Amino acid sequence: MRRGAPWLLVVLAALALVLLLSVGVGARPIPLGRVWSLVWRPDGSSDAAIVHDLRIPRTLLGLMVGAALGVAGALMQALTRNPLADPGLLGVNAGAAAAVVTATTLLGTVDPLAYIWFAFLGAAVASVVVYGIGTAGRSGATPVRLALAGTAVSIALIAYVEGLTIVDREALDQYRFWAVGALGGHPGSLNAQIAPFILAGLVLAVALGRPLNAIGLGEDSGRALGARLVRTRVLGAVAITVLCGAATAAVGPIAFVGLAVPHVARAITGPDERLVLPLSAAIAPVMLLGADVVGRVVNRPGELEVGIVSALAGAPVFIAIVRRRRIAQL
Amino acid sequence: MTLTRRTLLAGGGAALALAACGDSDEPGGGRAAAGRGSFPAKVPHKFGTTVVRVEPRRVATYGGGDVDTLLALGVAPVLVPDIDPRWKRLGGVAPWSRERLGGTEPVVVSNEQVDFERVAEVRPDLVTAVEFDMKRGDYDKLTELAPTVAPPSGYAPYTVPWDVMAVQVGAALGRRAQARRLVRAARSRIAAAARANPAFGRSRAVLIDPDDDGGVYIFAPNDVRTRFLSDLGFTMPAAIEELFEGQFYATLSAERLDMLDEADVLVLVATREPQTANTTGTATYRRVRAVREERVVRIDDPDLAIAMSYSSVLSIPYQLREIVPALRAALA
Amino acid sequence: MTAALRIPPRSVGVGLALSATLLALLVVSVGTGEFEIPPGDVVAALAGQGDRSTEFVVETLRLPRALTGALVGAALGIGGAIFQSVTRNPLGSPDIVGFMQGAAAGAVLEIVVLGGGAFAIAAGSVVGGVGAAALVYVLAYRGGVTGYRLVLVGIGISAMLIAVTDYLLTRSTLDQALAAQVWLTGSLNGRGWEHVRPVAAGLAVLLPVAALLARPLRTLELGDDAARALGVPVERARLALIAVAVALTAIATASAGPIVFVALAAPQIARRLTRVAGPGVGCAALTGAVLLVGADFLSQRLFGDVQLPVGVVTGVAGGAYLAWLLAHEWRRGAG
Numbered sequence: 002m003r004r005g006a007p008w009l010l011v012v013l014a015a016l017a018l019v020l021l022l023s024v025g026v027g028a029r030p031i032p033l034g035r036v037w038s039l040v041w042r043p044d045g046s047s048d049a050a051i052v053h054d055l056r057i058p059r060t061l062l063g064l065m066v067g068a069a070l071g072v073a074g075a076l077m078q079a080l081t082r083n084p085l086a087d088p089g090l091l092g093v094n095a096g097a098a099a100a101v102v103t104a105t106t107l108l109g110t111v112d113p114l115a116y117i118w119f120a121f122l123g124a125a126v127a128s129v130v131v132y133g134i135g136t137a138g139r140s141g142a143t144p145v146r147l148a149l150a151g152t153a154v155s156i157a158l159i160a161y162v163e164g165l166t167i168v169d170r171e172a173l174d175q176y177r178f179w180a181v182g183a184l185g186g187h188p189g190s191l192n193a194q195i196a197p198f199i200l201a202g203l204v205l206a207v208a209l210g211r212p213l214n215a216i217g218l219g220e221d222s223g224r225a226l227g228a229r230l231v232r233t234r235v236l237g238a239v240a241i242t243v244l245c246g247a248a249t250a251a252v253g254p255i256a257f258v259g260l261a262v263p264h265v266a267r268a269i270t271g272p273d274e275r276l277v278l279p280l281s282a283a284i285a286p287v288m289l290l291g292a293d294v295v296g297r298v299v300n301r302p303g304e305l306e307v308g309i310v311s312a313l314a315g316a317p318v319f320i321a322i323v324r325r326r327r328i329a330q331l
Numbered sequence: 332m333t334l335t336r337r338t339l340l341a342g343g344g345a346a347l348a349l350a351a352c353g354d355s356d357e358p359g360g361g362r363a364a365a366g367r368g369s370f371p372a373k374v375p376h377k378f379g380t381t382v383v384r385v386e387p388r389r390v391a392t393y394g395g396g397d398v399d400t401l402l403a404l405g406v407a408p409v410l411v412p413d414i415d416p417r418w419k420r421l422g423g424v425a426p427w428s429r430e431r432l433g434g435t436e437p438v439v440v441s442n443e444q445v446d447f448e449r450v451a452e453v454r455p456d457l458v459t460a461v462e463f464d465m466k467r468g469d470y471d472k473l474t475e476l477a478p479t480v481a482p483p484s485g486y487a488p489y490t491v492p493w494d495v496m497a498v499q500v501g502a503a504l505g506r507r508a509q510a511r512r513l514v515r516a517a518r519s520r521i522a523a524a525a526r527a528n529p530a531f532g533r534s535r536a537v538l539i540d541p542d543d544d545g546g547v548y549i550f551a552p553n554d555v556r557t558r559f560l561s562d563l564g565f566t567m568p569a570a571i572e573e574l575f576e577g578q579f580y581a582t583l584s585a586e587r588l589d590m591l592d593e594a595d596v597l598v599l600v601a602t603r604e605p606q607t608a609n610t611t612g613t614a615t616y617r618r619v620r621a622v623r624e625e626r627v628v629r630i631d632d633p634d635l636a637i638a639m640s641y642s643s644v645l646s647i648p649y650q651l652r653e654i655v656p657a658l659r660a661a662l663a
Numbered sequence: 664m665t666a667a668l669r670i671p672p673r674s675v676g677v678g679l680a681l682s683a684t685l686l687a688l689l690v691v692s693v694g695t696g697e698f699e700i701p702p703g704d705v706v707a708a709l710a711g712q713g714d715r716s717t718e719f720v721v722e723t724l725r726l727p728r729a730l731t732g733a734l735v736g737a738a739l740g741i742g743g744a745i746f747q748s749v750t751r752n753p754l755g756s757p758d759i760v761g762f763m764q765g766a767a768a769g770a771v772l773e774i775v776v777l778g779g780g781a782f783a784i785a786a787g788s789v790v791g792g793v794g795a796a797a798l799v800y801v802l803a804y805r806g807g808v809t810g811y812r813l814v815l816v817g818i819g820i821s822a823m824l825i826a827v828t829d830y831l832l833t834r835s836t837l838d839q840a841l842a843a844q845v846w847l848t849g850s851l852n853g854r855g856w857e858h859v860r861p862v863a864a865g866l867a868v869l870l871p872v873a874a875l876l877a878r879p880l881r882t883l884e885l886g887d888d889a890a891r892a893l894g895v896p897v898e899r900a901r902l903a904l905i906a907v908a909v910a911l912t913a914i915a916t917a918s919a920g921p922i923v924f925v926a927l928a929a930p931q932i933a934r935r936l937t938r939v940a941g942p943g944v945g946c947a948a949l950t951g952a953v954l955l956v957g958a959d960f961l962s963q964r965l966f967g968d969v970q971l972p973v974g975v976v977t978g979v980a981g982g983a984y985l986a987w988l989l990a991h992e993w994r995r996g997a998g
Contacts, residue, residue, distance in 0.1 A: 028584035047618050051586050054614035055545070090818070130986075137990040145811050149754065150989055152818055156923065157982020163848050164975035167443065168966060186544030186585070188609050256822055304544065304584070305830065312826035320802055320819040323812060441969050444852050447724050448697040451716045468781060468853055476719045 008269040012283050019290045023060040024052060026294055028304075054189060061192050063184050063290040063307070066252050069199045069244040071285020072206045072278055074259025075266065076244075079213045079274050080237045081132075083147055084264070084322060088124075088245040089256025091151035095158040096127020097249040102162050106169045117198065120250035125242045130154055182255035182308025184293050195251045202244035203282060209237055210275035255308045257315020258285050264322065288314075368505020376499070377484035378470045383503055384478075387457035390504075391450050391477075393442055394462035396493060398424055399643035400500040401459070402431040403513050409435075409453045412442035412463070415637060426634055427649040445469045451476055459503055461496045462641065464488030478503075490579070492555060493642040494518070517647040518562075524655050525564040530662045532564035537571055537591060540600040541610035545585035551575040556639045559650065560598065563658070568593035588615040596661045597621045598654075601629045602636045628657045674937045674946060681936075681949035685733060688956045692729040693721060696963065723855060731854040731918060732959045732973070733952040734862040736925055738915040740933070740951020741873055741944050743926030745908035748884050749901055750813055753988070756927040757796065757912045758981075760817035763921035764824040765795020766913075768831075770920070771843045775831045784846065785917035792916055793909055795820060849922030849974030851959050858918045865914040872907050873944050880904055880944075922974045924981020925951050925958075931988065 025036045031048050040057075043049040070088065077086035088094055100123025101116050134150035212233040248255070262285040263277060270276040289307060292314060296305035372383045391410035392398055398411045402424065411423045418424060422432055423439035440449050442463065450458065450473065458479040460469075465481050473479040480503040482491050491499070494514045501510025525531055538556050539547040550557045552567055552575075561567070570590055574581035583590060591597065597619070601607045610616055621627055630636050635653050638646040694705050698720045707713045708721035743756040750760075757763060769791020773784045803816040828847070832840050879900040882890040887897050912926065929951035936950070937943050958976040965971060 027586050029586035029589075047589050047615060050614035050618060055585055085815070089822070134986050134990045137993045145815070146989065146993060148815060148818065150986060152759075153982050153985035153989060155982075157979050157986065160848070160923070160975050160978020160982060163844065164971055164979065167844060167848070167971060167975070168969050183544065186542070186546075186606075186609055188605070188612055309826045309830045312822055316819045316823040316826075319822075320816050323815040323819065324802065324805065444850070444970070446697070446970060447853065448720055451720045451724070452698045454716050466781065468855065468857070472723055472853065472855060475723050476716065 009280070012269070012280065012287070015287045016283055019287050019294065020060060020064070022294045023063060023290045024056045026297055027051065027056055028297070058189050058192055059184050059187075059293075060290065062187060062252065063293055064286045065192070065196060065199045066184070066248045066255070067258060067286030067289035068203060068282040069248040070255060070258040070289070071262040071266075071281035072203055073241045073244040073248075074285075075263035075274075075278050075281040076206050076209070076213075076237050076241050077259065078263050079277070080234060080241075081147060085145075085148045085260070085319070087257060087260035087319075088241070088249075089254060090148055090155075090260065090319075092127040092131045092154040092158065093124045093241070093245045094249055094254035094256065095155040095162075096123040096125075096130075097121075097246055098254055099123055099127075099158040099162050101250065102165050106165050117195065117247055117250040121242055121246035124246040124249065125238075127154060127158065128238065128242065182249075182253035182311075183304075183306040184252055184289075185304060185306075187251070191251055195247045198243055198247040202240050202247065205236060205240040206244070207275075207278050207282075209233060209240065210273075210278050213237070213274040213278075253308060255289070256312050257319060258289055258311050261315050261318040262288060264318070370505050372502060372505035374480050374499065374502045375483070376481040377486075378467060378481045381474075381478050381480050381503070383457060383480075383505065385456070387455075387478075387504065389453060389455045390457045390459065391453055391455035392458065393440075393445060393460040393465070394496075394500075395489075395641040396462040396491075396496050396643040396646075397459045397500055399428050399641075399645040400461075400493075400497050400510075401504075402428045403497070403644045404501060404504055404506055404509060406504060407432050407435045408437050409455065410438045410440060410450060413439050414641065415633065417633075425638070425646065425649075427638070428645045431645075445473070447472060447476075457503060459500055461491055461499050462489060487579075492558070493644065493647070497644050513644040517644045520648055520651060521559075521562045524651050525562065528564070528655065528659055531658065534565055534595040534662055535568045535593060536560050536565035536596045536598060536658075537567065537594040538598040538600070539583075539591070541603060541606040542582055543606055544582075545609050545613050546583050546588065547591075547610060548580050548582055549574065551579045551581070554579055555642050559639065559642065563655070565596075585610070585613045585615055588613070588619055592620045594619075594621050596626045596628065596658065598628045598630065598658075600636055600639075601631050602633045626661045628654065628661050630654075671937070671939060674939055674943055677933075677936045678946055678949060681946065681953055685949060685953050685956065688953060688960060689729050689733065692732075692956060692960050693725045696720070696725060727855045727859045728851050728853075728959070729956060731858045731862060732851050732956040734859065734866055735851075735915040735919045735922070736929070736951040736953070736955030737948040738862060738866060738869075738911040738951070739922065739925040739955070740929035740947040740949070741870070742908040742912040742915065743928075743951070744930035744933070744944055744947035745873065745876075745880065745904050745911075746926070747930050748880050749904055749908070751884060751886075752811070752814065753931055753992075754814045754927070756930075757792075757908070758921075758923040758927050759814055761795040761799045761820040761824065762792040762909075762912060763916070763923055764821040764828075765798075766792035766916045766921045767847050768795070768824040768828045770846055771828050771831045774843045774846065775839050788916050788921070789913040791824075792913060792921075795824060796909065846920045847974075848972040848978065849920035850972035851919055851955075852970060852972070854919065862914055862918050865911065869907055869911055870948075872903075873911075876900065876904050876907065877944055920972070920974060922955065922977055924977045924984065925954050928981055928984055929954055 024040065025031075025033045029048075029051055031051065035048065036052055039049045039052045043053055074087050077088065077091065078084060097120035100119040104115070104119040131147065131150045131154050134154070135147040212229055215229070262281050265284050266277045266280040270280055289311065292310035293307040296307055296310045299305055368386055370383060370385055374381045374383065387406070390401055390406055390408045392401060392408045393412050395412060395414055398408060398414075401408050413419055413423070414425070418426075419439045422429055423437050424432060438449060438453055440446050455477045458473050458477050461480065461482050463482070470479055470481055480499065482488075483495060483499050486495075497510045497514050498507060501507050537549060538560060539549055542548050549571060552558070552561065552572060557567065570593060574583070599607075599611070616622060630639065632653070635650065638650050642650070694700070694702055698716070700708070700717055700720065704713055704717055705721055708717045709726075711718070713721065746756050746760070747753055749755070766788040770784050770788040772791070773787030777783065777787075799813065799817045799820050802820070803813040805812070832843060879890070879895045882893050882895045883897065883900060883904075890897050890900075915922070930947040932954075933943050933946040933950040937946055954977070955973065958980065959973040962971045962973045962976045965976070
């Protein structure tokens with residue numbers, strides 16, 4: 002912890018800055034000083050309405066979704082001991098998308114709260130299938146295998162979604178906006194709907210820090226801990242499903258946040274999961290909200306969805322990891 | 332409702348004068364009686380000129396507004412595009428033109444891509460696709476099957492105005508003069524509604540359609556929906572008019588809905604959920620002047636929304652009947 | 664042809680069986696469809712004796728569509744076989760290493776932003792595909808290219824390209840989106856003689872080149888050192904092979920859009936059928952043709968009224984096949 006202390010301050014400062022920017026920057030130019038005073042003393046003006054009813058809820062949504070994705074990514078990487086694990090890469094997002102689009106097409110569901118349950122189901126099924134394929138054979142789930150299995154399952158699911166959206170045009174119209182993760186344009190009630198799921202997932206994940214450290218020591222020494230290993234894995238999988246499912250149902254699939262953030266967290270604290278998990282929860286919103294603010298600015302008067310910005314920013318990180326490590330480690 | 336985005340974004344484009352699509356009347360100056368065209372009919376369009384040699388008996392169409400126009404000219408098409416699944420169950424055409432089918436049942440085809448075998452199956456002697464994004468390759472193939480009429484040149488896909496479309500379809504049937512009479516009749520109905528409601532001419536109106544980010548789409552002055560409102564006498568607020576920059580629609584983010592304050596009345600397309608609920612639920616929407624003064628005309632009926640964007644000589648009377656009383660009430 | 668003499672009898676048998684299957688599929692594709700035509704009339708139409716509608720359906724629609732499918736499938740099969748041999752990895756096929764996603768991004772850019780016609784869309788897809796594949800290759804290069812790094816870099820670049828494509832789609836009208844969506848999944852609808860000719864010409868030029876390069880290709884599979892020892896100019900041969908494979912894939916993509924998994928699956932299935940270790944270019948071509956014509960046959964009939972783009976069928980079937988392939992290989996402990 003000691004060697005990470007100055008960095009921890011930097012992370013917290015960055016988080017504070019990005020929260021400020023997210024409340025201060027938008028389609029309507031409002032001077033930052035005025036925004037600041039409106040935050041504390043809403044005066045009933047339309048500027049106050051924009052700050053309190055649009056920007057603050059959007060920022061809180063980004064905070065929650067970012068934390069969920071970052072922690073889910075850290076959990077995945079710890080559980081599978083796989084530096085390439087990411088909900089987007091391991092088919093979890095595609096599973097949630099396929100389940101949601103199926104529900105929209107067959108049942109005509111549009112209620113975000115109903116989305117969540119279908120997203121949970123799809124995310125859970127897809128992760129089990131990917132993990133099952135990746136662990137086939139004696140040598141177990143290597144990072145490369147999980148990534149490839151995730152790619153295969155994602156491609157099949159995405160082709161399925163494409164087929165459905167061609168048969169049902171209304172589904173296409175909804176899907177193609179949802180397919181690009183976005184923080185804007187959600188009803189104010191969405192935050193309250195997903196908050197319980199994300200909070201529960203975060204608490205569960207952070208509580209798993211100590212047992213995850215045992216797994217990190219290696220499969221064999223971990224095995225001595227016996228049943229706790231199984232329990233940790235099951236609880237970890239539940240936490241991942243809840244976090245990814247809720248985040249994906251709320252704002253659509255967002256890839257690479259869960260991949261890149263844990264690497265940054267580990268670089269700061271070292272491999273202690275008790276610290277990596279909460280730190281990921283702090284760093285991920287910086288990346289997500291930062292990408293969101295960039296998206297609001299670069300494409301004025303329109304907006305660039307956060308899912309696009311984060312993929313364009315996160316994929317190079319992924320490629321850098323792949324290039325840096327020796328293949329034997331991968 | 333299907334076709335949502337198409338319904339949204341169809342209908343921009345320049346409202347070129349009718350004269351632009353050929354004033355040379357029927358060859359030989361022969362005047363066509365209603366129900367019988369004069370042939371051979373020459374129809375210029377964006378891929379060339381099609382010659383229809385004999386009175387078509389089996390007309391297949393891929394165009395949205397083409398269906399109404401054919402029916403108005405007394406021709407029941409044998410193949411029509413699937414505009415709305417609800418219509419499909421009721422014979423494939425709009426409720427306001429259903430009785431004109433005269434008991435015939437057209438084949439209804441999905442219109443993402445041309446389903447050539449289904450077209451061949453109905454053995455057409457004319458194919459029209461004026462309100463359709465027909466590709467050169469589609470045209471070349473369909474022409475091998477039957478004379479095929481594409482949109483007139485100079486229009487982006489789905490932007491041919493209803494009056495130009497009427498004359499283009501009429502020309503294919505050898506009935507330009509009859510088509511022009513239909514256009515004149517529809518125009519005079521609009522003008523009569525405008526005269527009966529002088530308040531329209533003194534008011535500024537904006538048609539808004541909720542987008543996916545809590546804001547709205549607004550359509551340019553040359554869009555078919557905006558034109559319908561301006562034909563009724565409404566004007567567009569100057570600040571809104573500056574938004575388009577040559578595009579046929581503009582988006583207004585949730586943070587900028589205050590720009591709608593200049594409008595005396597808003598026409599809200601409310602057929603898509605959850606988009607409509609998201610936009611109308613934002614604090615900035617609730618603060619817009621016309622919303623506070625309850626001067627919002629909601630288009631909840633998907634049929635009316637389709638009529639507004641797939642306007643035709645047959646949909647105009649329906650549009651007037653449905654929307655004029657609501658506009659009058661909003662301005663009262 | 665000395666190479667011909669060394670073809671094992673099993674491969675000849677498999678080749679004949681594949682040819683017979685392809686022929687049968689072509690006959691069924693041309694003979695059946697939404698427009699019902701008695702077999703006698705189909706033959707009459709082919710002989711130029713049918714009525715206008717029948718001749719239109721048979722000669723303008725079904726025959727060129729089926730032939731485009733067969734030729735595109737063959738091109739993808741050969742392209743995939745060469746890619747997989749050169750990278751010495753079953754996953755080194757163009758659909759995995761970013762080519763298809765680059766082609767998609769290039770084409771959608773053309774559809775949505777530049778508003779180009781059919782030729783421009785095809786050109787955009789080729790430029791996008793070649794650019795993406797080259798970028799992946801360069802980024803994966805670290806004193807040589809190993810299979811898995813190539814694949815993983817391909818996944819990363821693909822994700823970025825998909826983000827670009829998604830962005831372009833949200834900025835389009837529904838009609839552009841639909842046009843792009845149909846193109847993106849790969850479709851054979853409305854393919855005519857104008858599509859048959861370029862693919863046929865491309866194959867006519869590239870197939871003999873591929874056949875000439877078959878021997879160096881087989882030697883390259885043994886590893887660079889072994890190939891060098893056998894007197895093969897390794898770098899030159901590899902470059903020539905990659906050029907042929909890229910050209911074949913580009914021609915196929917320009918004609919039918921980015922159809923996934925035929926390039927991946929066809930060489931694998933061909934190997935399993937022939938039980939020959941090396942890349943059987945001929946059998947891979949035939950398998951690709953059978954797969955694509957078969958998938959197109961299904962895609963036209965699965966949903967009654969609605970015709971799915973063939974890429975949906977190959978995507979779902981191929982993703983499942985890839986998952987099975989991975990699980991199977993790994994269970995055997997090879998991977």
